[in-house]
Amino acid sequence: MVTRIVVLLIVAAALSYLGAGGWARLDLARAEESLMRKSRESGTPIMYKRLQFENKDQLSQFMMQEAGTAVFPWILVIPDALAAVFIGLCFGGLGGVGSVVARSFLKSEPLRRMPLAGMILFGSLIGLLFTFVSFITPDWLTRLTPEEGRSGALAGLCFLGGVFPLVAYQSVEQYFKGVLPPAKPGDGRAGGRGQDDEAGAAPSGAGEKKKLGDAA
Numbered sequence: 001m002v003t004r005i006v007v008l009l010i011v012a013a014a015l016s017y018l019g020a021g022g023w024a025r026l027d028l029a030r031a032e033e034s035l036m037r038k039s040r041e042s043g044t045p046i047m048y049k050r051l052q053f054e055n056k057d058q059l060s061q062f063m064m065q066e067a068g069t070a071v072f073p074w075i076l077v078i079p080d081a082l083a084a085v086f087i088g089l090c091f092g093g094l095g096g097v098g099s100v101v102a103r104s105f106l107k108s109e110p111l112r113r114m115p116l117a118g119m120i121l122f123g124s125l126i127g128l129l130f131t132f133v134s135f136i137t138p139d140w141l142t143r144l145t146p147e148e149g150r151s152g153a154l155a156g157l158c159f160l161g162g163v164f165p166l167v168a169y170q171s172v173e174q175y176f177k178g179v180l181p182p183a184k185p186g187d188g189r190a191g192g193r194g195q196d197d198e199a200g201a202a203p204s205g206a207g208e209k210k211k212l213g214d215a216a
Contacts, residue, residue, distance in 0.1 A: 004111045011120065012097045019090030019155065021072035025083035026151040028063050028075075035059065084131050084154065091155045092127015095162015096120035102163065123162025126169065130158050133172060 036056055039046045046053040053059040064076050075083065096119045103109045134154055161168030 001111060004116065008097060008100065008111075008116065012094060015090040015093045015097070018086055019094065021075050022078075022083040022086030022090065023151050023155055024072055025064075025075040025078060026080060026087065028060075029080045029083075030150070032056070032060055032063055081135075084134070085128065087151065087155050088127035088129075088131030088158050089124045090127070091158035092130070092162040093120050093124040095127065095159040096123025096165075098159070098163045099123065099165070120162075122165050126161040126165045127158030129172060130154065130161055130168070133175070 035046060035048055036059070046055075046059055048059060048063065051062070053062065078086075100111070100114055100116055100119055103114060104111060131154065134150075157168075
């Protein structure tokens with residue numbers, strides 16, 4: 001019992017650290033894009049904290065070293081897409097930890113009877129699913145929050161998805177049913193079966209004609 005609690009706390013701490021690092025990396029990337037956009041629209045040099053930068057690379061290197069070297073040194077070398085994957089996996093996994101805690105307190109279910117690894121892994125997979133949905137349809141998060149708050153929205157959704165994985169999966173399924181165009185009536189296996197039935201009916205009719213000829 002005590003061993004499982006200690007392991008659960010260590011896993012939660014590791015997931016929190018990695019997820020927070022991915023969140024910080026995406027926030028920096030969006031702040032950088034905002035500064036670059038303002039510079040292009042106004043036709044002025046790139047300015048940040050009263051410092052002028054010649055290009056995007058210099059700005060990016062300065063911002064990441066300033067914000068992440070002390071606590072998250074590894075975010076300096078990961079791309080934005082990988083940071084988003086970190087958010088999905090880690091906050092989904094934290095949701096899985098939350099699901100374990102909820103079942104333990106609300107249903108009084110002992111930890112030794114729960115599949116801890118499976119619940120945390122399932123939560124991470126749901127978080128990864130949410131991340132891929134945000135890649136495929138970016139407007140999915142735009143409807144929920146402004147651009148500067150997308151990292152927090154993604155982290156919150158992944159966490160809730162880990163706590164309630166079945167509800168999260170059903171919501172994603174319903175979302176894609178509303179986005180994807182409906183199938184045409186003649187498409188799919190039904191049409192194929194209809195063609196096969198018509199093709200199979202022709203030999204049967206020919207056989208009946210042959211029998212009538214023989215009888216005559």
